[in-house]
Amino acid sequence: MLRQYWQRWRQQQRYRVFILPSRYGLSYSILIVVMLLGAINYNNSLGHLLCFLLVGVGHVAMHHSYRNVRQLDYQLGHAEPVFCQQPVLLPLNLTNQSPRPIRQLDIAYLPSTSRSGWWPLKQFSRYIPLYKAPQLAAEQTSLHLIPIPTNKRGWQDLGRLRLSSVYPIGLLLSWFFIDIQQRVLIYPRPMGSKPLPPPSAIEDAGSLQHQQGLDDFAGFHRYRVGDARQHIAWKALARDGILRTKQFSSPSGQKMLFNWDDVADLPDTEAKLSQLCQWILTADTAGMQYGLILPKQTITIDSGDQHRHFCLQSLALYGQ
């Protein structure tokens, strides 16, 4: 019976809460010991009383601290790719299941690379404080974007979040871990001052017969996955609920082909990738069509969000 309850309780707990005194908590206990010695020395009964009250307060603080992080439920969202050195905004849904607000929640991050070492507490110094959650109202769910720092392009394994709190009086630290178990693509950092290369002279007439472009409006077609978001006809959607994409014709037919050779004069690979990334973004915002030629990969000229992602992904994973 009891065992059943215990197991059910264990199942309900999605995470294990750890609790340890902070250094203020340690000083607090030293304070109590010193005061108790004084009270004993002076045979002061009320001095004992005060010491015991402080012991009681510390004990109660432990329960409150535990409760404050215990009754939290979380759901991790999916992290979207970002450019290097921009933070990954990891969506985190926090639900306060208790009838009391949850306060002073700090979120820190441990990159997966530094999760080693036999002494678990050593990791504590490696946690990077990221985010101070505002007070979570009772029985409410709120969405928080946790800015996880990035510094390398390519796939990044997201490590572990530590949700901790020193609530209520800072003597104890309660925390639990969330293993993110996701990897997120980090695009190269868009950087570089080289002007766009001249428009491509290559005419690949076969695939681009109708000269899709961006300059002149040429009518609608039904939305297809990958169509640029800024071309969606929102007004039309509001009218009849059908998702359409505006089509433009591009009489000039500006097509860009970014070639690895165009950036050959830049000193290192990262700088080259950054420059290419910069060009892709410029072309994309301008609504141009573009393609990419990398030493071992060629991406044909196209446009749209998916195409952009494909190009950037090739850059991000270049050489990996």
Next chain:
Amino acid sequence: MANKRSAEIPSTSSIHWLMVTLTIIAIPHFFYQPLWVAAIFLLMMGWRLMNSWHGWPLPADKRLLKVLHSIGAILTIVLVFYSYGITIGRDAGVALLTTMAAFKMVEVKNLRDVYLSCFMGFFLIITHFFFNQSIPIVILMLVNVILLTSCLITANESDSSIKHRLQQSTVMVLQAMPLMLLLFVLFPRISGPIWGLPNDAMDIPDSLPDSMTLGEVPPQNSAVTGMADNITIGNISQLIQSDAIAFRVKFDNNQFPERQDLYWRGPVLWHTDGKRWLPLSDNQKRYENGSKIHVAGDAFSYSMTLEPHDRRWLFALDFPTAYPQTMQTRLSADGELNSSDPIKQRTQYQLSSHTEYLFNPQNDPYLQYGLNLPEDRHPRSQQLARSLLEKTPTDQAYIEAVLNYFRQQDFSYSLTPPALRGDTIDQFLFESRQGFCEHYAASFTVLMRAAGIPARIVTGYQGGEVNPVDQVLTVRQRDAHAWTEVWLPQQGWIRIDPTAAVSSERVDFGIRDLLPAERRSPAAIANNDRLVELWQSAKNNWDALNSAWEMWVVSYGPDRQMQLLEKLGMHQPDWEKMIRWLIIGIALIFGWIAWTTLRLKTIPQDRVQRFYQKFCLKLARYGVVRQPHEGPEDFSRRAQLALPQYQQQIAMISYCYMHLRYRGEALEDDFIESVKNFRPHR
């Protein structure tokens, strides 16, 4: 672990809150400490306030101010040494702590400093108890701990409202109380001191002097309780100014002796130079086999709770026949009960006494001391003794004659007698004829010795007040008394109270009735009998509460702990048993607090909601857990698929619920009924 947080700058509001708290904690000390302590404290608080209100620079902002601040702190330390001497005693320590807390307040700039200040605050709270251990100061302690806890809350959460921080800290302190009480009762007490105590570790109220000097008129407005230096030479009339408690007595089975037998025996005085009366010197004093007591009647058993007086003597109802077991005591041959160590803390002991006794009826080792009178003193008194002796055939008759002399001449009892000059005894007996116990006891003894009857003065207390609420007899310093004992062959030492001859009220009703009315009740109500009565009963209750407080809380030490635990049914308590019960108690309190804090479920007010939750819970037990994103319809569909054998019931309940929620039709009872009947099994 939290090292990154320590650099955080505390908000102004949290610093203000801390300042208010520390000031409230420090205020009681201002009454005991010299004025400059309060001045420095308030000066520093003012500086910090001016910084936050008008942007005045703090020591951290300017090098010059930093230097000034440090110099100020050093000068304060020097000042403490200058005022209190080089050894840090109680008062010096408190002065130092108070001022240093104030100096620290000005330089608080990060979380670490806030914690340091709060911890100094906790220390300041405990120092209150060196001066005062009353109920109000403990209530103040609770308030102070609540305030300091709220400071810690604010330090970590600067945007918390005053209401929240006070509410939170009050809840915490209240929840902390069960553990506090448990530890207070069961934590094995060690009797201190572990290391030395400073000389001023406690206040010693007035106590009986160890000698008596006639004719000194005490200053009228002397402090009621003073420090140790005025107890070496005092006199009894000074004590009559004091309402301080000397000791409390609880008679077993509430069997009280007669009022006129309530003589509490203390030091015995023998030697006199005509003015001063002194006890036997240490090498004259004998202890073993010095006294033979023959008793009659029943013994009175009682427990005494003696307030500290820093002397060795213990008081006992005249005459003690069984001695305390709990402490080392001995009875001297002249009937003084002495402890082996000075009484430096409130002490309790169990005694029993007989009020009918014969003390050394055959012989006494000190008879010759009881006859000594200084030569060439008291000529008129000697003359009187001789003339009375001629008229009386026996010693008894002589004693009666002297007492009659006091009764018949115009002697009167006065707490404010005129000053005596010259031969004090003669002056009192033949001129002023106004005085109190001391005067009568001394002159009576002189008259006895002049007639060759051995006599001595016994000092102690007479009477006391029984509180009707708890039946505890309280003896105060104002009950101090002096009487005489004369030795007669075959009868031994007989107590004779010459004061009673002059003022029988003093003995029959106690000193209280002789005090001016404003000492008995506040002047404002003294004219209204009903109010006086009401005031008296309130006072009795308060006194009973205080007496219980002092016996069971303030003087709760190793002995009291054993006593209490035995009363609570612990057989032969020792620290192992205490620890065992302590662990059990802590586990219970842990469980209780965990339960109160973690009670997670909020019970919805709405019945429909409540029963729908019950339904979800029943399904959850079989693995069908409603997800937060699932509406009742989706959930019902999924549940029906998962538990096909209950498809109908699930559909029915969900349908009813949605109906009730969204259409408000009166299916409520059906819905609740069907949830109750829903009992899924695998």
